[in-house]
Amino acid sequence: MSDLNTAMTERYRNSFLMEVEANVEEGEWVKMCMQCGVCAGSCPLGNAWEHTPQKLFMMIRAGKREAVLSSDAMWMCTSCYNCIARCPRGLPITHIMHGLAHYAKRLGLVPKNQPTQQFSQIFWDNLMKKGRVNELKLGLSMYFKDGFGQGIKNAMANKQLGQNMMKAKRMNAMEFFGGHGIKDTSGLQKMIKKAQEIEDAKYQGNS
Amino acid sequence: MSDEKKFAGYICTGCGIGERLDSSQLEMIATREGKMQSCKQHEMLCSSEGVQLIRDDISNEGATHIMIAACSRRAKVEAFNFTEVAMTRANLREGVIWVRPDEPEHQETTQEMADDYIRMACAELRSMKMPKASGEQTLNKTILVVGGGITGMSAAIESAAAGYPVHIVEKQGALGGQAADYSKAIPTRSPYKEPRDTGVAEMIASIEANDLITVHLNSTVARTAGAPGRFSVDIATESGTVNTETFGAIIQATGFKLYDPSNLPQYGYSKSPDIVTNAELEKLVKDANGGPIKRPSDGKEVKAVAFVQNVGQSSTEEGQLPYHSGIGDLIAIKQAMYFKDQNSDCDTTILFNNLRTPGAAGEDFYRAGQEKMITFSKGNVSEVVPGDSLEVKFQDLILDEETSMQADLVVLDVGMIPNSGPDPYAVPMVIDEEDEAAEDTPPPPSVSVDSILNLDYRQGTDLPHLKNGFTDSHFICFPYETRRTGIYAAGPLRRPMDMRQAQDDAAGAAMKAIQAAENAGKGMAAHPRAGDLSFPSFRMDGCTQCKRCTVECPFGAINEDEKGYPMFNESRCRRCGTCMGACPVRVISFENYSVETVNQQIKNVDVPEEFDEKPRILVLACENDAYPALDQAGMNGVEINPWARVIPVRCLGSVSLSWITDSLNSGYDGIVLMGCAKGDDYQCHFVRGSAMAHERMGKVGDTLSSLNLEPERVVVYEVAITDIERAPKLINDMAETVEKIGLSPFKF
Ligand code: SF4
Ligand code: SF4
Ligand code: SF4
Ligand code: SF4
Numbered sequence: 001m002s003d004l005n006t007a008m009t010e011r012y013r014n015s016f017l018m019e020v021e022a023n024v025e026e027g028e029w030v031k032m033c034m035q036c037g038v039c040a041g042s043c044p045l046g047n048a049w050e051h052t053p054q055k056l057f058m059m060i061r062a063g064k065r066e067a068v069l070s071s072d073a074m075w076m077c078t079s080c081y082n083c084i085a086r087c088p089r090g091l092p093i094t095h096i097m098h099g100l101a102h103y104a105k106r107l108g109l110v111p112k113n114q115p116t117q118q119f120s121q122i123f124w125d126n127l128m129k130k131g132r133v134n135e136l137k138l139g140l141s142m143y144f145k146d147g148f149g150q151g152i153k154n155a156m157a158n159k160q161l162g163q164n165m166m167k168a169k170r171m172n173a174m175e176f177f178g179g180h181g182i183k184d185t186s187g188l189q190k191m192i193k194k195a196q197e198i199e200d201a202k203y204q205g206n207s
Numbered sequence: 208m209s210d211e212k213k214f215a216g217y218i219c220t221g222c223g224i225g226e227r228l229d230s231s232q233l234e235m236i237a238t239r240e241g242k243m244q245s246c247k248q249h250e251m252l253c254s255s256e257g258v259q260l261i262r263d264d265i266s267n268e269g270a271t272h273i274m275i276a277a278c279s280r281r282a283k284v285e286a287f288n289f290t291e292v293a294m295t296r297a298n299l300r301e302g303v304i305w306v307r308p309d310e311p312e313h314q315e316t317t318q319e320m321a322d323d324y325i326r327m328a329c330a331e332l333r334s335m336k337m338p339k340a341s342g343e344q345t346l347n348k349t350i351l352v353v354g355g356g357i358t359g360m361s362a363a364i365e366s367a368a369a370g371y372p373v374h375i376v377e378k379q380g381a382l383g384g385q386a387a388d389y390s391k392a393i394p395t396r397s398p399y400k401e402p403r404d405t406g407v408a409e410m411i412a413s414i415e416a417n418d419l420i421t422v423h424l425n426s427t428v429a430r431t432a433g434a435p436g437r438f439s440v441d442i443a444t445e446s447g448t449v450n451t452e453t454f455g456a457i458i459q460a461t462g463f464k465l466y467d468p469s470n471l472p473q474y475g476y477s478k479s480p481d482i483v484t485n486a487e488l489e490k491l492v493k494d495a496n497g498g499p500i501k502r503p504s505d506g507k508e509v510k511a512v513a514f515v516q517n518v519g520q521s522s523t524e525e526g527q528l529p530y531h532s533g534i535g536d537l538i539a540i541k542q543a544m545y546f547k548d549q550n551s552d553c554d555t556t557i558l559f560n561n562l563r564t565p566g567a568a569g570e571d572f573y574r575a576g577q578e579k580m581i582t583f584s585k586g587n588v589s590e591v592v593p594g595d596s597l598e599v600k601f602q603d604l605i606l607d608e609e610t611s612m613q614a615d616l617v618v619l620d621v622g623m624i625p626n627s628g629p630d631p632y633a634v635p636m637v638i639d640e641e642d643e644a645a646e647d648t649p650p651p652p653s654v655s656v657d658s659i660l661n662l663d664y665r666q667g668t669d670l671p672h673l674k675n676g677f678t679d680s681h682f683i684c685f686p687y688e689t690r691r692t693g694i695y696a697a698g699p700l701r702r703p704m705d706m707r708q709a710q711d712d713a714a715g716a717a718m719k720a721i722q723a724a725e726n727a728g729k730g731m732a733a734h735p736r737a738g739d740l741s742f743p744s745f746r747m748d749g750c751t752q753c754k755r756c757t758v759e760c761p762f763g764a765i766n767e768d769e770k771g772y773p774m775f776n777e778s779r780c781r782r783c784g785t786c787m788g789a790c791p792v793r794v795i796s797f798e799n800y801s802v803e804t805v806n807q808q809i810k811n812v813d814v815p816e817e818f819d820e821k822p823r824i825l826v827l828a829c830e831n832d833a834y835p836a837l838d839q840a841g842m843n844g845v846e847i848n849p850w851a852r853v854i855p856v857r858c859l860g861s862v863s864l865s866w867i868t869d870s871l872n873s874g875y876d877g878i879v880l881m882g883c884a885k886g887d888d889y890q891c892h893f894v895r896g897s898a899m900a901h902e903r904m905g906k907v908g909d910t911l912s913s914l915n916l917e918p919e920r921v922v923v924y925e926v927a928i929t930d931i932e933r934a935p936k937l938i939n940d941m942a943e944t945v946e947k948i949g950l951s952p953f954k955f
Contacts, residue, residue, distance in 0.1 A: 017580070017582070031578070032574065032578070034562075034577075034583070035583070035585055055605060058585075058603075058606055059606065061582050061584065062584065062610075064606075
């Protein structure tokens with residue numbers, strides 16, 4: 001368990017809802033849910049996940065901290081905005097879903113092999129290197145995320161697709177070596193670092 | 208005006224009547240057969256010129272009885288408003304030309320219809336008298352309000368504001384009722400976010416300062432006699448003194464009590480002082496006086512409170528309330544706010560299954576509660592375990608699991624039970640010919656509650672109930688009206704409601720009470736025949752003292768004298784005619800509506816001989832719903848079978864069996880009776896009239912079989928005002944039935 005997680009657990013011992021209010025983007029909306037279930041019924045993916053938005057919000061109110069933060073539900077949201085459009089109480093559900101995902105990630109509570117969060121991490125790391133997404137490397141990282149053998153298998157399975165993209169000049173094999181980037185990579189990294197500091201300070205203040 | 212009767216007929220040829228019908232033939236029928244001493248035609252009778260024509264005849268020619276053959280009696284009522292004469296109207300427009308197709312092959316039967324309606328109207332008119340007030344009326348403007356809670360106080364304030372003196376009789380030693388103990392009330396003004404002041408203190412102060420309002424504390428009503436306009440009420444004080452006062456009308460606002468949760472052991476109410484009802488919580492909060500709310504057992508500040516909703520309500524279990532009070536969830540939100548406003552760290556949880564927060568105000572208040580971090584959990588509470596910390600076990604219905612929570616205090620949302628008096632009809636009334644003696648003793652009340660009004664009426668001491676103990680008063684069509692004329696029910700006595708609704712209710716009841724007192728002063732009927740001057744009288748030498756009228760009157764209007772003769776109380780009477788329909792010897796009648804007026808109409812229809820193959824169908828249609836539905840059918844161009852002859856009746860309850868027997872004997876082929884819905888969801892404007900008629904018509908089968916006629920020839924229907932397609936269809940169905948079973952053998 002991360003230190004931050006321990007600190008948060010300590011601070012909000014009584015109310016997970018308060019913790020969510022203070023730390024999750026748009027979290028102050030959770031209390032306004034009236035449990036009508038419209039979001040659950042509207043979500044095109046809802047029944048494929050562990051918890052619908054409705055349930056997640058009820059679990060937050062019932063203080064089920066572990067179960068909520070380690071749920072895979074918020075990671076599966078495709079941002080289709082169906083729920084937001086329909087929620088009679090006007091909850092920014094999609095944003096809350098992402099906020100919850102973000103918070104779980106900060107606390108280190110995301111289930112290990114949750115694929116969306118793995119992809120997000122790879123995407124981020126890739127982007128941070130040069131300030132541009134290196135699509136070839138991003139694809140390869142995804143193929144090989146579960147080990148070398150599985151990576152080869154994945155690559156072979158998608159061979160045709162890769163070749164077509166190269167032919168159509170949608171992908172450049174030379175990107176493998178370094179690849180293109182923005183002019184001032186270190187400037188970007190400084191910027192991001194600063195942003196990170198500000199955000200951390202915010203959480204520090206909360207804990 | 209001399210006693211001599213002078214009959215004048217008027218035929219309107221406007222609105223297409225002149226084009227579709229042979230009006231000179233109608234005029235001839237009116238004078239020759241209908242014996243109108245004069246008959247005039249006018250191309251637009253409802254115009255000022257046409258009306259003047261009639262007026263002139265009344266003032267110059269001394270016309271005392273007028274027959275207007277034009278549109279329905281429900282149309283142009285302002286134009287044809289001649290209060291000084293007896294009047295009848297033949298419905299040629301909605302009743303004939305608008306329900307018949309305008310084609311040559313239908314011309315003959317359409318004309319026959321119109322001819323008959325003229326015959327009927329003239330015959331009715333000849334047996335009508337001009338209604339006059341009885342002379343027994345008195346104007347008494349003082350209103351009695353029984354009950355000094357929110358409803359009663361509001362009713363008094365409203366009546367006084369309209370200039371009518373009021374007396375409030377309150378059992379307790381102070382005004383205010385249950386609300387006097389409340390800390391705050393549910394908000395009634397935008398933005399509906401914070402509980403509001405109850406306003407009880409201000410109301411009491413304004414009553415005390417009002418010269419028109421007299422308050423009797425520690426008092427009850429020991430006896431209520433008389434009738435609207437002349438109620439004589441004995442007001443008894445605790446100390447034993449009795450004051451007799453007279454009143455024009457009465458408002459009963461005796462409120463409610465709360466369901467006792469000790470009947471339900473699972474909630475542990477009797478096992479821990481920290482498990483309280485919603486009303487008891489109000490007291491706790493009031494005692495805290497803005498400081499921390501403390502629990503009763505040890506005075507410890509409440510840090511966690513659970514509200515258990517819907518306790519013993521909307522239940523099918525024996526001993527619980529089958530209905531829901533509807534406001535408990537708003538109360539819980541308000542009460543949870545007491546805790547949150549005092550200490551925002553207090554855990555407040557509302558455990559609900561269906562959260563009812565009706566209206567925009569309710570929704571906003573719910574949101575305000577959520578904003579204050581009240582936790583709403585959808586769950587069914589199975590048990591509250593007493594202890595230092597109370598354990599509330601419940602099934603979480605969203606997460607589908609058995610779980611529990613701890614609380615310092617548990618508040619039970621118990622429902623409202625009306626403070627009605629004993630129901631006079633707790634034992635259903637039966638009129639058993641063999642067992643007349645049984646009728647002499649009034650039926651015992653269903654529950655052992657004390658009488659509130661102590662009415663000195665033939666039919667019991669208090670207002671009749673609808674169901675679940677609520678005092679009968681129609682929710683939608685005629686709220687406040689009870690089944691005792693001039694006595695109005697307001698507030699949670701008639702249905703569960705909150706303070707605001709009770710105040711609105713009180714204002715409505717006050718207006719009705721004022722109207723009743725005023726009408727009684729003029730000898731006029733109250734709703735729904737407001738303004739009617741006719742009233743029932745009976746021929747004593749024919750009466751067999753059978754008591755049917757006194758028992759069947761839906762409004763308990765008729766008392767009995769020592770010899771068992773009926774004593775009609777004009778101002779208690781709603782003029783429904785149910786007594787008239789009940790009387791087996793036909794001695795009850797109104798001046799302008801009697802067994803005879805309808806019988807004459809039935810007799811004067813021209814019933815063609817059998818080989819003509821023109822059946823006749825008698826339709827007796829209640830003038831409140833069925834008749835307007837048929838009029839509306841006319842306006843919509845829905846066809847009605849040409850064999851039908853429709854007679855409006857005041858209420859199906861006024862239908863005399865003799866009309867049925869006589870018409871069958873004189874060759875009618877079918878009879879259709881149309882009244883309003885009966886039963887718990889009644890629409891009958893006279894509450895029990897339609898039900899009575901249905902019961903009586905149950906016996907028509909005997910008549911039919913004694914005449915050797917098919918039972919299908921007489922049908923009774925419940926018809927609503929909206930049955931614009933259905934009502935004509937029911938008549939047309941009868942025409943088909945007659946076609947199938949053949950014409951009546953009783954034709955001459
Ligand atoms: S935005 Fe996300 S949670 Fe909302 S309906 Fe779409 S997938 Fe479901
Ligand atoms: S639609 Fe909105 S109010 Fe309804 S359950 Fe979902 S989040 Fe709650
Ligand atoms: S007309 Fe109706 S209200 Fe009046 S006495 Fe007869 S039954 Fe009762
Ligand atoms: S129903 Fe007729 S006969 Fe019977 S008591 Fe009444 S008035 Fe007399």
